[in-house]
Every structure is written in C-alpha cells, then in structure tokens.
Amino acid sequence: MRIAHVSDSHLDNPEGVATSVGTTVALLRAAGHRVVLHCPGPLLRRRRRPGEVPSLTVPTRPYRLAVPRSPDAPADVVHVHTTGPLGVAGLRWATARGVPTVLTWHTDLIAYAAHYPEIPIGAAYAGLRLGLRWHARDLWALGRPGPDRQTRLAELGRCLLAHSTVLVAPSAKTASMMAAMAGRTPIVVLPTPAAAPHADADDRRRLRARLGIPTDAPVLLAVGRATPEKNPELLLAAFAQVRQTLPEARLVLLGARRHRLAIRRTAHRYGVAGAVRLLRPVSHDRVGAHYRAADVLAFTSTTDTQGLVLSEAEAYGLPVAMVDTALVQRPGTGTTRPVAEPTAAAYGALLTRLLTERELRADVIRDGRAAVAAWSGERYLAELVRLYAALPPAEATP
Template sequence: MRIAHFCDSHEGRPDGVSRSAALTVSLLRAAGHEVDLVHPGPLLTRSAEAGRVRSIPVPRRQVRVALPSPRPPLTGPPLTGPPDVIHAHTVGPIGMTGFRLAERWRVPLVMTWHTDLLAYADHFPEIPTGAAWCARQLRLGWSAAEFLELTRPGAVRRHRLAALGQAMFARLAVAIAPSPKTAAGFADFAPLPPVCVLPTPVLPVVTVPLARLKRPGAVVLSVGRASAEKNPELLLQAFTHLRRTVPDARLVMLGVRQARAALCRRIAELDLAASVEMLPPVPPGEVTAYYRAADVLAFSSTTDTQSLVLAEAEATGLPVVAADPQLAERPGGGPPRPTCPPEPAAFAAALHRMLTDATLRAEVIDAGLAATAAYPPELFLSRLVEVYARSRTAELPA
C-alpha cells in the first residue's frame, strides 16, 4: 500500500505530533509499505526534496511554518502520482495540502486529530488566524461576519471553530482519535465519519546514564513544554501544597524552553527557587534516564489529546498522576491510571499519596508496565493498516 503523510510539525521537534508521525512512517516502511512524509524543511531546500517543504521559523517558538502556495505544490517527487491513502496529522499549510490533494486525486483522506484546536485557541493567537486561512483553503464561503467571529473569545469563537471542524471532518474517510477523550470531543464536529481510537505506542529507548538527580528528597518530574496551555501554574501551586507534607520534595521541569523568564519569576514569587529545577529538552535516551531517576511524574495539562509522556513514564516503571480525569484510560487497558481534578490541593494530595503509599505505588507501577506490554507497536500498526483498508472502501465526499 502507498500512503502519503502530511505533517506541519518539523522533523526533530520535541512534541507528540512530530514524534507520532515519524514513528507511524517508520513502522509502515519497516512493514514494507511505500510511504511518503511531507513536512517542513529549510527555507532554501529544493522543492519537495525528500518530502520537505520550504518553511520559515517562528521567532521565540520551536515551530516552522511552511510557505503557503496557491495550489498544492507537490505534484512531482516525492509524490509522483496519487497514493492509495492520504494521512493528515495537522491542519496547517502542509495538512491543508493533504486535504486538497485528496480532493484533487479522489483518494481517501484519513486524519489523526493530535491537537485540541478548540482548547488551544484560547492560548495561541495564531490559531484563529490559521482557522480563517483553512476556511478559505476549503472554500467554505464564509461571510465577513463569520470570519470576524474568530476574533471573539469564548462561545462565539468556539462555535465558528466547530463549524470549521465539521467541514474538515466531512472530508474524512476515517477520523483517528489518539484517546477516548479525544473521540468524545469529536461530538463538536458531528456528523462524523467512522472514528477509530488509536493511541500512538511507545518504543523501548536505550537509557543514557544520569547522575544529576541523585540527591536527597523525593523527585517530582514534569516533562514537556511549560507554556500556558500545559498549565504550569497548576503544577507549581500543587507543588507548593505538596512541600507542606513532603518538605524535601524537589520538582524537576524537563523540556522548558519557552517563557523561561516568566516561569522563573513565578517560581521566585512562590518561594520555590531552591526546590525547582528547570531543564531544556534533551534527547529521548536522556528523557528515559530522568524517568528512571524520578519518583513520580506530575502531569498538569488538561488540553492534551493523549500525551506520550504518560505511557513513556509508565513503560520505565515510573508512576504517574494526571490532573485530567479524561486521560485515565491507558492504551493497553487494565486499571485506570491515577488522576485527579485540575485543582492544586487535589493534585498535591494525589502526588503525596503516590510518594508515601507503598502498596498503591507498587500497584500503579505494575499496571503501567502491563499496559505498555499489552500495546506494542505491532498492534498499533496492524490496526492502522485496517483503518487504511477501511478508508479505501468508504464513499468519498462529493
């Protein structure tokens, strides 16, 4: 089977979308499928070289934006003709190219909904702008008043973004949700195509030795961006509560690159400077080492659609506490992972129990390891190929 993947997250970016797309492509190629990956590349790259599209970096962000084109730019290498299936991972310029080529070539379009755009619109001003651009690319015929609704926070903008989502889902042969939480959120985009819940699996990673955490005190680890949509304020407030009952606890925030100055100021205001360490993103092997050196993973985001870090931590035997009850279900099944309401006191209490209740801790570790073992990459791949086969029998949009 020949599948073309379209992703606006550039290669090597430390986010779940880029890693999920790269892993999916790698697994498909290893299984003998012919796979193209279209993604952002350097500004001076040759057109369509190795699937890379010319892009420019966004200042102060780990993001590259592909240069838009009035028509789909990839009609030569690597896409020399229609694939059997087009798989979009994003809805930026490259993702929209996938939408337009699927329509032009009359091939089924599959999409993995990696990002909760309704939630992210409250944190990123570029999302309403990008939504307006997508509406034009999809030729939705909105009036000026309808476009202006994207500038109005709250229910008005949410309604307009839901209308855009409905138009996108109407073009899909199959919609992939990386978690039951995400699948439930698809209700905003009804009527829906067939929906498949298909989480991204985790791969074993060779651990790089790590000595810097070998200091006294329980280590609470956070992995990922600390920008507003990840709710670092909840994490810091909960940690403040936790230190009242676990005075020697330390918080390690791994993967912080954006908004470091503001975060440092907030840490100082809460009198946590001596107990919090911020570290930049590190390679996967080093991330695994941090998992193994920590005592609990604290996950404060309520906007994630799956969060690979949860399963990654569980695969190393690190218990997690998530402040999002909708992410309780593990990809491999079994008992739900520990969650709590997104409130500082509740989050702190859940972390305290995980650090001090040996019986609970052992049960959670065993459940996490069992769930990871029950959902190997081979199972993900077989289900994904079934999705592609199903999409090829679906009736294409008129």
C-alpha cells in the same frame, strides 16, 4: 501500500505531534509499506529529505512554516496529522483525486485558541481554502475570544471532517469531543504507542548530580511546555503542598522554553523556587534519562488529546499522577491512572502518596508497564493497516 503522511510539524520538534508522526511512519516503513512524509524541511533544496518542503522558522515558536505544497507522488491513502498549510493542501489534493483520507486529531484547537493567536489565523486560512464562505464578520469573530470564535472553530472542524474519510482520535476523550462535529465521518480511537525505552548514557545518579539534586531526594518530573494551557500554576501550587510533608522534594520541568520568567515568579510566590529546575527541551532520545532520574511524572494538563508522555513514562516504570479525568484510562487495558481533583490540596496529596506509599507505587508501576506492553507498536500497526485497507474510495471532486 503507498501512503502519504502529511504534517506541519517537523520531526525535529520535541513535541507530541512530531513524536506520534515519527513513530507511525517508522513502524509502517519497517513493515515494508511505501511511505512518504510531507513535512517542513530546510529552505535549501540540497539539505531536504524526500517529501520535505521548503519552510521558514517562526520567531518565538519551535516550529516551521512550510510552503503549502500538495503530495507529488501517487498514494493509496493520504494520512493528515495537522490542519496547517501542509495539512490543508493534503486534504484538498486527496479530495480532488478521490484518494481516501485519514485525519488524526492531535490538537484541541478550541482549547489552544485561547493561548495561541496563530490558531485563529490558521483556522481562517484553512476555512477559506476548504471552501467555507466566511465573510469579514466571521474572520473578525475568529480573532476575538468568546462563543463566536468557538462557533467558527466548530464549523471548521465539521468542514475538515467532511473532507476526511475517517477521523482517528488518539483517545476516547478526543472521540467524544469530536463526535458533535463528525457528521457521517466515522471516528476510530487509535492511540499512538509508547516507544521502547532508550539505553541512555545518563543514569539516575549521574543526571541528578548534573542537576544538583541529592541522590535520595524525591523528584517530580513534568515533561513538555510550561505554557498556560498545561496548567503550571496548579503544578507549582501542588508541589508546595508536597514540600510541606517532604521538604527535600524537587521538581524538574523538562521542556520549558517559553514563559520561564513567569514560572520562576510563580515558584517564588509559592516559596519553592530553590527546589525547581527549569530545563529546556531535549531531543526525544534523551528524555528517557529524565524519566529514570525521577520518582513521579506530574501531569496537570487538561487540554491534551492523548498525553503521550504518560505512556512514555510508564514504559520507563515511572508512575504518573494527573487531574484530567477524561484521560485516566490507559491504552491497551481497562486500568486507570491515579487522578485527583484539580486543586493544590488534592493533587499535592496524590503526589505525596505516590512518593511515599510503597505498595501504591508498586501497583501503579505494574499496571502502567502492563498497559504499555499490551498496546505495543505491533498491535498499533496492525490496527492502523487494517484501517487503511478497509477505507472506501473517496469521490473525486470535479
């Protein structure tokens, strides 16, 4: 099968969309499918890999802005992962040629619009390119927080889905969120599987020594951005509660590139600054060492569509604690992850229990590993290929 994958997130970007796209493309290629990944690449042609398009770095952001270029090779399926210039070009190309299109909804655009000004700007571009007849007042509404912005973003969501043969939701939470926009477009829940653990050079003791953390200190780990939509305020407040019971506890925030000063100020306010380690992002193959060096993964985001780090941590035998009740069910099994109310007292109590109660930890670790084994890469690949094969042909636009 010839499959064109389209993503505005380049694979070197250490974040969930790039990880999911990289996992999917690798599994398909290993199974013998002809896959071309259209994504941002270096500006110079001689440095670009097949499918990569010229792009420029975006100041203060970890991603690249690519030239909106359509796929240039025949494809039986176009699978779009993002709604930036490349994703929109892929949707328009497939629609014009009657090629069935899969759209995976990786990002909650409505939730992220409150924190990233590029979301409304990108939404305006996507809407205009896809034929929405927006006037100046619509574009003005997109640029201002409030219900009018949400109305326009929902309208864009319906337009994007109208250009898609099927929508892939990486969780039941996302499927429920998108149901009102879907119209006649079917929704399939298909989470990205966690990759197998890497054999990292750094073991638990060595990495802790490098971070200045005692070998026997309880360690909480948060992986990903420390930006407001991930709720670091709650994490630090709950960590302060943990320290009241476990004064030797440490908190490691891996992936904190932006808002570092704000995080330090908040940590000082809660009296835990000396016990917090802020680490910049590392390549995906180095994250495993940090899972091994920790005792609990702390996840306070309520804006994620899947939270791929949850399954990744479980693959390494690390229990997770969360506050998003809509993401508690593990892919592959009917088991659920430990969850608490999003308050410092409740979440701090859950973290403390996972650090101190041996039987609870063992049960959570066992269920997490069983779910990762059940929702394997092979099972995901089989479901995805079955989905591709069942796609009805789209109608080409004149």
